[in-house]
Amino acid sequence: MNKMEELKNVSCKETKTLRGGEKEMDKLPADSLEAYDEKYAKGYGLQYPDGHVIRFYERVLKHELKLTKGKILDFGCGNGIHSKYFMDHGFECYGVDIIPEAICQGQKFMGEHAVLIEPNQSLKKFFHKDQFDIVFANQSLYYMNNSDLKKCVDELYEFAKPGGICFFTMMSRLNCYANLIEEEYDNGLSKVVLKNRLRETTYINFVSNPEELEQIFRPFETLHIGCYDLFSFLSSEDEDGCSHHYIYIGTKK
Template identity: 60%
Template structure:
């Protein structure tokens, strides 16, 4: 693998990388989850509802995509706000959240977009597209946007993920270039996490409440995508 100090091109918060135009096209063709994912349902049912008794309040969805998870949280009694850099995705999300869904530029500050603090800050499969400096800044912003006692839910891609087999370059800013063929056929840039200790360090200053994993591991017949390992971090602002 090659070390390189050159910054990868456009970072896509909450949707992908390299070419925004490619993801605009994907969303126009139906890209994005249409049903809430299992780990999101478990987060609500097992953690928010059962463990914490939190069934209402304001949620901020960083990288909201087409708004499917926002719609799920709204169905449970939350008021949801969201951002993404993909215009087509936000167009779809606005049918769910209205003006609470906003289009942003890559790596744009979101700290002052909404005049409120949040009971839950939520970033599912979006933060790992940010390099080290922007990831640190974004976590700090999300912390500032969270009310005291509020909860965070973040995911990061782990080193066990099958994408690591397709790393073509590694950069000093923490990102790895991943070149995929076949079903996805794209180049993307990922900030991988090695272990739980690193995960906790990334999401400081939130207090860690729960650490988890989710994956689909297809190993027979062999597949180039293989293990889809992700970490989950659930924390609290004290």
């Protein structure tokens, strides 16, 4: 029985034991898995879809492309709230995430289509070439270093059908988190230490400009580049300040 079959046959609590144990989790910043697992258990995560995701559907998929059905891969699906939104609008959704509790919650919407994966794991054992009409990654790709991000984008490109659409977001250097960088690494990641409300350490792969964004997401061809900024205090330079992110919408030719 492979891991995907195992995950289909276990409860949410059991799912947490299929990750390889403490040893693997210790290889990552503690906040990346254990703390986020606890956060999701306490109610972390969206309860409604983000406004920029709704606009992507209404303006691009529905109005511009007339794409109102098909298969979506939600990479970093979290609790599955965006997948639920797309499912409510006629799509069939598949979600993956590295957080056990997030997948537990996502399975309420997607059932066996919500799968727990290892950090930076290849998804080729779960999905195949030209499978998806849309590959979607909202606020999940910028936790990867340059090498892992490249591998991930190449796989997502492979999974997209010819003519398929991608929707990706990346944190920009206009984001207030860039003011909280304590160390930058050669692999593209920056250590960000949040000292006020959130009190945690995270590692972000920031994007400086739209040109860099396009370079990251090749070989997709660009349809639109945009941005969004959630609620923030203009006077604040800490984690409650500007939350600027870039949006990349592209296609597989």
